[in-house]
Amino acid sequence: MSQEFCVVCGRSDVPVVEGVCADCAAKRTALVRVEGRPVVVLCPTCGARKVGQSWERQGASTLLTPEDLTPLLVIHPEAGLRKVRWTEGGLNPLIRQLEASVDVVFRGAQRTETIPFEVKIEHRTCLDCSRRSGHFFTAVIQLRASLDDPREKSPALRARLEEQFDSMMGEASKSAKAALSWKEEKPEGWDLYLTDTLAARSLARLGKVRLRGTLKESATLWGRKGGQDIYRVTFCLRVPVGGGVVRPSAAERLERQA
Ligand SMILES: [Zn+2]
Numbered sequence: 001m002s003q004e005f006c007v008v009c010g011r012s013d014v015p016v017v018e019g020v021c022a023d024c025a026a027k028r029t030a031l032v033r034v035e036g037r038p039v040v041v042l043c044p045t046c047g048a049r050k051v052g053q054s055w056e057r058q059g060a061s062t063l064l065t066p067e068d069l070t071p072l073l074v075i076h077p078e079a080g081l082r083k084v085r086w087t088e089g090g091l092n093p094l095i096r097q098l099e100a101s102v103d104v105v106f107r108g109a110q111r112t113e114t115i116p117f118e119v120k121i122e123h124r125t126c127l128d129c130s131r132r133s134g135h136f137f138t139a140v141i142q143l144r145a146s147l148d149d150p151r152e153k154s155p156a157l158r159a160r161l162e163e164q165f166d167s168m169m170g171e172a173s174k175s176a177k178a179a180l181s182w183k184e185e186k187p188e189g190w191d192l193y194l195t196d197t198l199a200a201r202s203l204a205r206l207g208k209v210r211l212r213g214t215l216k217e218s219a220t221l222w223g224r225k226g227g228q229d230i231y232r233v234t235f236c237l238r239v240p241v242g243g244g245v246v247r248p249s250a251a252e253r254l255e256r257q258a
């Protein structure tokens, strides 16, 4: 059997694949690279990232994180990514100069590749934040005292209603909390504006059960878009202002977890 040697460097004391040793192969191919000029689109208000057509990671940092950066690295199919260290520089907050120091395993040996590149940050207000700022809403929950309670239009009444409502917000779904956009004080209670009708309905129903209230739903035609009627839905939630919160029973809790 003839001795195999690397056609590039001539070494014969190391394994060769297709005539080339691992060192020479690593020099000749990019084990790690960054494609094109990456852009991260983020909402400066809430930190959400635009991924394709949707917004993700609301509440994330508006600074670049490994979660933004690591997916930008393209690793050679024969190499395994072990670890990345990031250094960030540059004075422009919207064009970040980065250097990735990447540990990869290639043909059984670990190597460190250093890749400098730039990431452009594009600030764009996400859908949720633009809806909020534009006072966009699809549903209103009118929080009122029950009709059996004495008719009252006082700050004390509004404070009690608010307290009742807040007491069950901890149980509200994530989507309901996110959809709650702003609230307005009315003489007889509160109007809560929401950006998602389904979430508003689930929140209103939760209020009905937990606060022993009554609920009435009505829709009003608001406009037309793309040949379809658009409705705004009003949920009138009346709760006894003297009453307390009904705690979920163990059986109900299990049901909701299921
Ligand atoms: Zn070689």
Ligand SMILES: [Zn+2]
Binding pocket: 043, 044, 045, 046, 047, 048, 125, 126, 127, 128, 129, 130
């Ligand atoms: Zn946002």
